[in-house]
Amino acid sequence: xxxxxxxxxxxxxxxxxxxxxxxxxxxxxxxxxxxxxxxxxxxxxxxxxxxxxxxxxxxxxxxxxxxxxxxxxxxxxxxxxxxxxxxxxxxxxxxxxxxxxxxxxxxxxxxxxxxxxxxxxxxxxxxxxxxxxxxxxxxxxxxxxxxxxxxxxxxxxxxxxxxxxxxxxxxxxxxxxxxxxxxxxxxxxxxxxxxxxxxxxxxxxxxxxxxxxxxxxxxxxxxxxxxxxxxxxxxxxxxxxxxxxxxxxxxxxxxxxxxxxxxxxxxxxxxxxxxxxxxxxxxxxxxxxxxxxxxxxxxxxxxxxxxxxxxxxxxxxxxxxxxxxxxxxxxxxxxxxxxxxxxxxxxxxxxxxxxx
Amino acid sequence: xxxxxxxxxxxxxxxxxxxxxxxxxxxxxxxxxxxxxxxxxxxxxxxxxxxxxxxxxxxxxxxxxxxxxxxxxxxxxxxxxxxxxxxxxxxxxxxxxxxxxxxxxxxxxxxxxxxxxxxxxxxxxxxxxxxxxxxxxxxxxxxxxxxxxxxxxxxxxxxxxxxxxxxxxxxxxxxxxxxxxxxxxxxxxxxxxxxxxxxxxxxxxxxxxxxxxxxxxxxxxxxxxxxxxxxxxxxxxxxxxxxxxxxxxxxxxxxxxxxxxxxxxxxxxxxxxxxxxxxxxxxxxxxxxxxxx
Numbered sequence: 001x002x003x004x005x006x007x008x009x010x011x012x013x014x015x016x017x018x019x020x021x022x023x024x025x026x027x028x029x030x031x032x033x034x035x036x037x038x039x040x041x042x043x044x045x046x047x048x049x050x051x052x053x054x055x056x057x058x059x060x061x062x063x064x065x066x067x068x069x070x071x072x073x074x075x076x077x078x079x080x081x082x083x084x085x086x087x088x089x090x091x092x093x094x095x096x097x098x099x100x101x102x103x104x105x106x107x108x109x110x111x112x113x114x115x116x117x118x119x120x121x122x123x124x125x126x127x128x129x130x131x132x133x134x135x136x137x138x139x140x141x142x143x144x145x146x147x148x149x150x151x152x153x154x155x156x157x158x159x160x161x162x163x164x165x166x167x168x169x170x171x172x173x174x175x176x177x178x179x180x181x182x183x184x185x186x187x188x189x190x191x192x193x194x195x196x197x198x199x200x201x202x203x204x205x206x207x208x209x210x211x212x213x214x215x216x217x218x219x220x221x222x223x224x225x226x227x228x229x230x231x232x233x234x235x236x237x238x239x240x241x242x243x244x245x246x247x248x249x250x251x252x253x254x255x256x257x258x259x260x261x262x263x264x265x266x267x268x269x270x271x272x273x274x275x276x277x278x279x280x281x282x283x284x285x286x287x288x289x290x291x292x293x294x295x296x297x298x299x300x301x302x303x304x305x306x307x308x309x310x311x312x313x314x315x316x317x318x319x320x321x322x323x324x325x326x327x328x329x330x331x332x333x334x335x336x337x338x339x340x341x342x343x344x345x346x347x348x349x350x351x352x353x354x355x356x
Numbered sequence: 357x358x359x360x361x362x363x364x365x366x367x368x369x370x371x372x373x374x375x376x377x378x379x380x381x382x383x384x385x386x387x388x389x390x391x392x393x394x395x396x397x398x399x400x401x402x403x404x405x406x407x408x409x410x411x412x413x414x415x416x417x418x419x420x421x422x423x424x425x426x427x428x429x430x431x432x433x434x435x436x437x438x439x440x441x442x443x444x445x446x447x448x449x450x451x452x453x454x455x456x457x458x459x460x461x462x463x464x465x466x467x468x469x470x471x472x473x474x475x476x477x478x479x480x481x482x483x484x485x486x487x488x489x490x491x492x493x494x495x496x497x498x499x500x501x502x503x504x505x506x507x508x509x510x511x512x513x514x515x516x517x518x519x520x521x522x523x524x525x526x527x528x529x530x531x532x533x534x535x536x537x538x539x540x541x542x543x544x545x546x547x548x549x550x551x552x553x554x555x556x557x558x559x560x561x562x563x564x565x566x567x568x569x570x571x572x573x574x575x576x577x578x579x580x581x582x583x584x585x586x587x588x589x590x591x592x593x594x595x596x597x598x599x600x601x602x603x604x605x606x607x608x609x610x611x612x613x614x615x616x617x618x619x620x621x622x623x624x625x626x627x628x629x630x631x632x633x634x635x636x637x638x639x640x641x642x643x644x645x646x647x648x649x
Contacts, residue, residue, distance in 0.1 A: 051542055073545045080546040086539035090561045100547035103557070148543075155547055 001064045001158040001191045002027045003048060008059035010043055010052070017043045018054075019215040025159075027064075030185050030192045032202035035212030036238065041195045042163055044212070048193065049161050050076045063158055079152030079190075083164040085144040087136035093147050094132040097122055100155035122150040125184070142173040146180075153188070160192040166201065174198075178205050199239050203227060211235050233351040236277050243283065243321055245276040245348075254350050258295030258317040261348055274352050280324040281308065282347045285333060294344030297321055299335050311335065313343065405623050408616035420617035428594040429602035430621070432510065436598060437578040440517040444574055448525025449567070453559070455526075456533030457541070467530075473522045481519050482587025485512060508590030513598065516584040521577045528570030529563055536562055568636045576629040580622060 003025040010018040018040045025031045033041035046052035048061055050073030060069045068076055087096050097119045101110055110118065123129040126146040136144055145165055152160065165181075166174040182205050185192055196202050202209050203223040211218040211226060211234075219231040230236035237244070247256035248271045254263040256276035263274075289296070297313040300320075309330040311323045321343060325333070335341065378386075410417055420426065454460065455467055473481065487493050489506040499506060506512045540562065544554040560567075582600040589596040591605065599622060606615035 049546060051546065073542075074548050074550060076546075077548070078546060080543065082539050082543060084539060086543040088540055088543070088558055099544065099549070099557075103544070103547065103549040103553050151543075151547065 002062075003159055003191060003193065004060075004062040004065075005044065005048060006060040006062070008044065008047055008054045008061075010040070010047065010054050010058075016215050018047075020058075021212075021215070021217055023210060023217065023220075025191055025193060027191055028189045029207050030182075030194065030205065032206035032209045033193060033195045033212055034199055034202040034209050034239075035197065037197060038214075039212040040215045041197075041210075041212045045161050045163055045193060045195045048159075049073055049078045049080050051080070077155060077158050079149075079155065079157030079160040081145070081148050081152050081160070081162040081165045083167045085136070085141075085148045085168075087144055087148055087151070089136050092133050092135060093123070093128070093139070094119055096136070096147060097151045097154050099151060118154065122154055123147075125153070126150045140173075141169045142177055145169065145177065149181075149184075153190075157190065160190050162192065162194045164195055164197070167196070167198075174201070181205060203239070209239075211238060213238070230349070233275065233277065233349075236349055236351075241280055241322065242277045243280065243319075245278070245319065247274055247276065248272060249274040249350065249352060256348075256350070257319050258297075258315045259293060259345065259348070261293050261345070261350070263350055265350070265352070268352070272352050274350055276345075277349045277351065278345045278347070280310070280322045283321070283323040283343055283345055284329075285311070285313075285323055285325060285335070286342045286344065287333070289342050290344065292344045294342050296340055297343050299337055299339045299341060302335065302337065304330065313341070315343070402623060405616055405619050408612060409620040411616075412613050416613055417617045417620075420611075420614040421621070423614070425594045425597065426602060426614075426618055429597045429599050429618070432513070432597065433579050433599040435510075436514050436517050437575055439514050440521055440578045441571060441575050443518050444521055444525050445567075445571060447522065448529060448570060448574075451526045452529035452533050453555075455530055456536075457538050470523050470526050473520050478520055478581065478583030479587055482516055482584035485516055485519075485584075485588050507588060508592065508596060510596065512588040513585050513596060516588045517578050517581055520581050520584050521574045524574035524577060525567065525570035528566050528573070532563055532566045533559075565636050565639060569633060572629055572633050572636065576626065579625055 003023075005021060005023045008018050008021045009016070017038075021040070021044060023044070033044060035041045043052060047054050050061075050068070050071060054061075054069070060067055062068065063076065063078075088099065091099070098115050101115045101118060104110075120129060120132070123132060126149060128143055128146055128150070131139060131143065131147070136147070139147065149165075162181075166177050169177065178201055181194075194202070194205060203226075206223060208220060209223055209226050210220050213234050219226055219235045221229070221231075226235055226239050230239065236242060245256035245259055247254065247259075249255075249263045249265075249268045250271040251269070252263050252267040254261050254274055254276060256274065259276060261276070286294075295315055295317065297315040299311060300314050301312040303310040304327070307327070308324040309327060311325065311330075313321045313323060315321055323343065377383075409420075451466065451470060455463060486507055488495055489499060489512065490496050491500060491507070493507075496507075504511075506515070540558050541554050544558045545551075549557065579598075580600055581598075582604075585598055586601055586604075589598065589601060591597060591601060593602075593605070597605065599618060603615050603619045603622070606618060
C-alpha cells in the first residue's frame with residue numbers, strides 16, 4: 001500500500017504549518033519524518049491519517065492510488081500510534097486491542113472467538129500476552145506503546161502511522177523499541193511513516209528519511225544520503241553534529257573564522273557571507289602545523305567514554321570547537337588539558353548566503 | 357496519563373513527619389474549631405428540623421406528610437426534577453464536550469454564559485421569566501392568545517429550575533474532559549469507531565463518576581430551588597407549589613409541625629445526596645487506585 005500526499009497546504013489560523021508539501025511512500029517502506037518542533041511533520045502525519053484536513057481545496061491524499069482526501073478517518077483504515085499511547089484507560093489490555101474489531105458493523109464483525117484469537121495473536125506478536133487482563137496504568141511506558149501498536153495492527157491497517165512513538169520513553173527503552181520496531185516492520189512489511197525529532201532514531205530505523213523544516217521538505221533520501229550528502233545547510237546542521245565557522249567567500253577562497261580554504265563552487269567576484277560546516281570527526285588534531293590548512297587551539301575538555309573520544313577545544317581566535325577522534329588516535333596523541341594543538345579539517349562544506 | 361492526583365489520598369495512612377508540620381496542639385486546636393463550627397451551624401439545625409417535625413408525635417408527622425397539598429407539592433417537585441435534570445444532563449455533556457474538545461467561535465462566550473445562573477440571584481432569574489412570558493411581558497399577549505400558560509404554571513417552574521441548575525453538570529465535566537484531552541477519542545476514530553460509538557465506549561466511561569457527581573448536585577438543587585421558583589410559581593396551593601414553597605407557606609401559617617415535617621423530606625434528600633456523592637467519590641478514587649497500582 002503506497003501513500004501519496006500531493007501539494008498539501010495547512011494553516012492554523014494565520015500560521016502556515018505546511019506549505020505545498022508533496023511526498024510519496026512506496027509499498028512496504030518505512031519512512032521517517034524528521035524535523036525540529038513546529039516543522040509540520042506531525043501535522044502531515046495527521047493529515048495522512050484523516051485526523052486533520054488540509055486547507056480547503058489544497059492537495060490530495062492517496063492510499064494505494066485511491067483518493068481518500070474526503071474520507072473520514074474512521075473509514076481510512078490507518079493504524080495510528082500516538083506519542084502518549086492514548087490507550088483506553090478504563091479498558092483492559094485485551095479490550096483495548098479488541099476495540100477496533102468490536103466496533104465494526106455487525107455484518108463485518110468477527111465472532112467473539114475470532115476476536116479472542118486475533119487479540120492473543122497480536123499480544124504474542126508484541127510479546128505481552130501475559131498482560132491481557134491488566135489496565136493501561138499498570139504497564140510501563142514501553143509496554144503501553146507496544147499495546148498501542150498491537151491495537152493499531154488489529155484492524156489490519158493499510159498503512160501504519162507513528163507519531164513520535166518513543167518520545168515519552170527513557171533512552172534505553174527507546175533504543176530497544178526502535179530495534180524491535182525495525183524487526184517488526186520487516187516481518188509485517190506494512191507501509192509505515194514514523195514522525196520523530198530524534199535524528200538518531202530516524203537514521204537507525206527508516207529506509208528513507210524526510211527532513212522537514214518550517215512547513216517544507218528540505219531533503220528526502222536514505223539515512224546515508226541525508227547524513228553524508230546533505231542537500232543544504234539546514235540538513236547538515238540538523239542531522240548529526242557540526243562545527244560552524246562564520247566568514248566569507250572571496251574569489252575562490254573561503255575565509256571562515258580561523259580557517260582559510262579553497263572554495264570549490266562558483267568563484268565570487270564580490271565577497272559573500274558564508275559558513276563552513278565541519279563534522280567533529282572530520283577534524284583532526286596534530287601536535288604542530290603540518291602544512292595543511294588549519295588553526296591552533298587549546299584543549300579544554302576530554303570525554304573518552306564511548307567509541308570515540310570527544311574533545312572540546314578553544315580556537316585561538318575565540319571559537320569553541322568540537323572534535324571526535326578514534327580511541328587509537330587519541331592514545332597516540334596523548335593530549336593533556338590546556339595543551340596547545342593544531343586542528344585541521346579533512347572535509348568542509350561551505351554554504352553561501354545569509355544565515356538561515 | 358494517570359498523573360492526576362486526587363488530593364491527599366495516598367499519603368494520609370502513612371504520613372511522614374515533616375519539618376514543616378504544625379505542633380500537635382495547633383493541629384488539634386484547628387481541627388477542634390472546625391468541628392465546633394460544623395456542629396453549631398450544620399448538625400444542630402439538622403437535628404432541630406427532625407426534633408420539630410416529630411415534636412407532636414409520629415402520627416401528626418405522618419398526617420402532615422399525607423396532606424393532599426403536601427403530596428401535590430411533592431409530585432410537582434419530583435416532576436420538575438425529572439424534567440430539569442435530564443435536560444441539563446444533555447446540555448451539560450454537550451457543552452463540556454464542545455468546550456473541552458473543540459475550538460469554535462464564541463467558545464469563551466459560552467464558557468462565561470454557563471456561569472451566569474451562579475452569578476445572578478435566583479430571584480432575578482425568576483423575574484426575567486415573568487418579564488418575558490408574563491401577561492404584560494414580551495411574549496405574554498401571544499401566549500395568552502394561544503392559551504399557553506407558562507407563568508404561574510408548571511412550565512414556568514420547570515423553565516426556572518432548568519435555568520438555575522444549568523451550570524452544575526457542565527462545570528463538573530469541563531475540567532475533567534479538558535484534563536483527559538482528545539487523544540483517546542482520536543484513537544477510537546482511527547480504529548474505525550463512529551462518533552456515537554466513540555462517545556458511548558470511550559468518552560462516557562471516562563467521565564461517568566464526574567457525571568454522576570454533577571447529576572446529584574443538579575438534582576439536589578432542582579428539588580431545593582426556592583428563589584426563582586417562588587417568583588414564577590404564584591404559590592397556588594395544590595397546583596404550583598413545590599416542596600420548598602410549601603414549607604414556607606406552612607411556616608407562615610404557624611403550622612410548625614407541618615412545615616418541619618415537609619422540611620424533613622428535603623433534609624432527607626440532602627442526606628441521601630451526601631451519601632450518594634460520597635459513594636461516587638469513593639468509587640471514583642477506588643477505580644483510579646486500582647488502575648494506578
